[in-house]
Amino acid sequence: MELNNVKLAILDIDGVVIKGRTPIPEAVEGIKILKEKGINVVYLTNNSTRPRKRLAELLGDIGVDISISDIFTSSYLTALYLDREADKDVRIFIVGEEGIVFELEEFGFKNLFWSNYEPPIDYVIVGMDRNFNFQKLTYAQQAIFSGARFIATNIDPTFPTENGIIPGGGSIVKAVETASKKQPVVIGKPEIVGLKLILTQFDIRDPEEVILIGDRIETDLIAGKRLGCKTGIVFSGITSKEELEDLEVSWKPDLCGENLLDLLGGDDYEDRI
Amino acid sequence: MELNNVKLAILDIDGVVIKGRTPIPEAVEGIKILKEKGINVVYLTNNSTRPRKRLAELLGDIGVDISISDIFTSSYLTALYLDREADKDVRIFIVGEEGIVFELEEFGFKNLFWSNYEPPIDYVIVGMDRNFNFQKLTYAQQAIFSGARFIATNIDPTFPTENGIIPGGGSIVKAVETASKKQPVVIGKPEIVGLKLILTQFDIRDPEEVILIGDRIETDLIAGKRLGCKTGIVFSGITSKEELEDLEVSWKPDLCGENLLDLLGGDDYEDRI
Numbered sequence: 187m188e189l190n191n192v193k194l195a196i197l198d199i200d201g202v203v204i205k206g207r208t209p210i211p212e213a214v215e216g217i218k219i220l221k222e223k224g225i226n227v228v229y230l231t232n233n234s235t236r237p238r239k240r241l242a243e244l245l246g247d248i249g250v251d252i253s254i255s256d257i258f259t260s261s262y263l264t265a266l267y268l269d270r271e272a273d274k275d276v277r278i279f280i281v282g283e284e285g286i287v288f289e290l291e292e293f294g295f296k297n298l299f300w301s302n303y304e305p306p307i308d309y310v311i312v313g314m315d316r317n318f319n320f321q322k323l324t325y326a327q328q329a330i331f332s333g334a335r336f337i338a339t340n341i342d343p344t345f346p347t348e349n350g351i352i353p354g355g356g357s358i359v360k361a362v363e364t365a366s367k368k369q370p371v372v373i374g375k376p377e378i379v380g381l382k383l384i385l386t387q388f389d390i391r392d393p394e395e396v397i398l399i400g401d402r403i404e405t406d407l408i409a410g411k412r413l414g415c416k417t418g419i420v421f422s423g424i425t426s427k428e429e430l431e432d433l434e435v436s437w438k439p440d441l442c443g444e445n446l447l448d449l450l451g452g453d454d455y456e457d458r459i
Numbered sequence: 460m461e462l463n464n465v466k467l468a469i470l471d472i473d474g475v476v477i478k479g480r481t482p483i484p485e486a487v488e489g490i491k492i493l494k495e496k497g498i499n500v501v502y503l504t505n506n507s508t509r510p511r512k513r514l515a516e517l518l519g520d521i522g523v524d525i526s527i528s529d530i531f532t533s534s535y536l537t538a539l540y541l542d543r544e545a546d547k548d549v550r551i552f553i554v555g556e557e558g559i560v561f562e563l564e565e566f567g568f569k570n571l572f573w574s575n576y577e578p579p580i581d582y583v584i585v586g587m588d589r590n591f592n593f594q595k596l597t598y599a600q601q602a603i604f605s606g607a608r609f610i611a612t613n614i615d616p617t618f619p620t621e622n623g624i625i626p627g628g629g630s631i632v633k634a635v636e637t638a639s640k641k642q643p644v645v646i647g648k649p650e651i652v653g654l655k656l657i658l659t660q661f662d663i664r665d666p667e668e669v670i671l672i673g674d675r676i677e678t679d680l681i682a683g684k685r686l687g688c689k690t691g692i693v694f695s696g697i698t699s700k701e702e703l704e705d706l707e708v709s710w711k712p713d714l715c716g717e718n719l720l721d722l723l724g725g726d727d728y729e730d731r732i
Contacts, residue, residue, distance in 0.1 A: 319592040323626045327617075331624070343637045344600075351604070353596045353638030361634040364616045365626030 189450075192416065193395040194388050195220050196258075196381070199231040199241065201401030201423015202446060206348055209248035210422050216446030217250055227256065228384065230398075232340035232374040232405060234261040234313035234355060235285045260339040263380035264311060264373045265289035267337070270383075272309065279303060279329050281322050281358060282313035286339060305332060312362050312370065313339035314355035323361055330366035340374030342405065375400075375409035382413070399446065401425055407439055416440045418449050462723075465689065466668040467661050468493050469531075469654070472504040472514065474674030474696015475719060479621055482521035483695050489719030490523055500529065501657060503671075505613035505647040505678060507534040507586035507628060508558045533612040536653035537584060537646045538562035540610070543656075545582065552576060552602050554595050554631060555586035559612060578605060585635050585643065586612035587628035596634055603639035613647030615678065648673075648682035655686070672719065674698055680712055689713045691722050 197203060203213045220227050229245070229252075238257040245252045264286065268276075277297040280286050287298055290311075299307070307329035315322070330336050341356035359370060373380040381398070390396060396415035400406020401423025410417035418441035421427055430442060443449030470476060476486045493500050502518070502525075511530040518525045537559065541549075550570040553559050560571055563584075572580070580602035588595070603609050614629035632643060646653045654671070663669060669688035673679020674696025683690035691714035694700055703715060716722030 316593050318596070320589050320626070320631075323591070323630065327624075327626050327630075343640060351600075353593070353600050353634070357596065357600075357634045357638035358593075360637040361626070361630045364633040365630035367616060 189220075189223060189225065189397065189416075191395055192223075192225055192397050194226045194228065194385075194390055194397075196228055196230050196384060196396060196398045196415075197446070198375075198398075198400035198402070198406050198423075199229050199245075200233065200346070202399060202420055203229070203245060203250070204248070205422065210445055212445035212447035213420075213422070214249045216450050219447070219450050221251070226388065228258060228388075229256055230258045230375070230380070230384065232260045232342050232355075233345075234259060234264070234339040234374075235283045237285055237288055238262055258380065258384055259285065259289075260374035260380060261286040261289045261313060263383055264313075264337060264339050265293045265295070266383050267371075267373055267379060268295065268309065268311075269293045276308040277304070277306060278309045278311060279307045279325060279334070280311050280313075281318060281326050281362065282311060282315045282339065282355075283317075286311060286313050303329070305329065307332070307334045309337060310334045310362070311337045311339065312355070312359050314342075314345055315358055316352075318358050323365055326362045327365040330362070330368050336362070336366065336368050336370040338370035338372045338374075341372055341377075342374070375405040376412065378409055378413045381409060381415075385413075397440070399441075399449065403429065403433070403437075407437065410439070411437065418442065420445050420449055422446075462493075462496060462498065462670065464668055465496075465498055465670050467499045467501065467658075467663055467670075469501055469503050469657060469669060469671045470719070471648075471671075471673035471675070471679050471696075472502050472518075473506070473619070475672060475693055476502070476518060476523070477521070478695065480517075483718055485718035485720035486693075486695070487522045489723050492720070492723050494524070499661065501531060501661075502529055503531045503648070503653070503657065505533045505615050505628075506618075507532060507537070507612040507647075508556045510558055510561055511535055531653065531657055532558065532562075533647035533653060534559040534562045534586060536656055537586075537610060537612050538566045538568070539656050540644075540646055540652060541568065541582065541584075542566045549581040550577070550579060551582045551584060552580045552598060552607070553584050553586075554591060554599050554635065555584060555588045555612065555628075556590075559584060559586050576602070578602065580605070580607045582610060583607045583635070584610045584612065585628070585632050587615075587618055588631055589625075591631050596638055599635045600638040603635070603641050609635070609639065609641050609643040611643035611645045611647075614645050614650075615647070648678040649685065651682055651686045654682060654688075658686075670713070672714075672722065676702065676706070676710075680710065683712070684710065691715065693718050693722055695719075 342354040345354035398410035399418035576598040615627040618627035671683035672691035
């Protein structure tokens, strides 16, 4: 597959550029190649807890030419979504960590509640929250029952940490969804609300001009297919080559490789799938 | 419909016999009629938080002839289920309130953990828990990842209280289910694991000899239909007559009425559906 008409590459971070806190050196090389081809490179992660600034520093430190505006987290995209949709004085109840609060504050939202609850509430935003408890669940339910809109930063069921796999934002979202009997608007992958905001920011109307490269079938690949853009899967993260082989033809990515460099490198990559 | 061959009536409590803390007088009359017909009457509630003793007292106080062995709560049935399936020395992690702990202790289970977590864990039991938090969610996930069996007392999404509707055990179960990627064995209605235990206790093999009378389509009616027993719906609780009219024919209950007395009373009840 030629990347000639591709204008924007959207890269997942965990499993693609870094693994835990360890850089994947071939990814840094791959990013250089994409840029040499004149392709814009941005980074999209479902992780709602980490500030963009820290991610930009992290990637800068391992040799990626990057600015903070290249980083899209699900909490940043949630704030961007709200910025497009709501006035700055809306009252927001947050089930989430400071990453979400910080991004909303950056966009000028002032009426934010996370530990306490003061109705009326216009929006309930749910993401990863290691301080989640029954009280917050009840607050979120009450607000949604009273008409607040329900937004989820992401629905990842689990959250990989250095010390193992813990529950992810998706398990908290499911609790709120069940208690409130309402489905959220989901910003992160595999939904495409957030991706569309990125395309808008780059003024791209044809999704075929975009390639989404990630390491997870259930988030990255599905999001890319839904958006109708090109897709790439690397085996440097969660998904193995074997899992890819089991997929139906229509779900196969356009490109795959051991890592980003390998994915971009050979001219035989289509045969690998 | 004749009740001649019915040997056992299983009555939901909330919405059928009491509403909040208020007795439904016609229910007390209805229970007398059932007993006069020589039908055994027992009580089944998905609520896992209230001790059976208190429920027996509550019903006794409003004039129901009752003993504690007539009361089946989802936490009692969970303990009964475990008693049939497991040794007394199994290690159990509980996401739930004292009702569950109490019933398990009554059956002789000793290795119970609810605020702390000491692996190995053989069973994770999840029910309504107003002290639910992320730590407990993580413990439950870790235990299930390590091979513990996952049991849910009930999956009611919400929990009606005197002060309004709060999240129910089902919302907590969903969080654990999502984080652990495992489906629980569900004891309460609409599943029939618990109902089957009641039938066993009464040595009933033909479900047609049982009538399940409740006020909720999504728990009582579905459980009764799944078990293949007779079903009755009263309008003294959640479900309205209009909702019943909207049901497909195969899902209609055998009997219905404003309350238990009304349900048993007229000879025109089949025309009401």
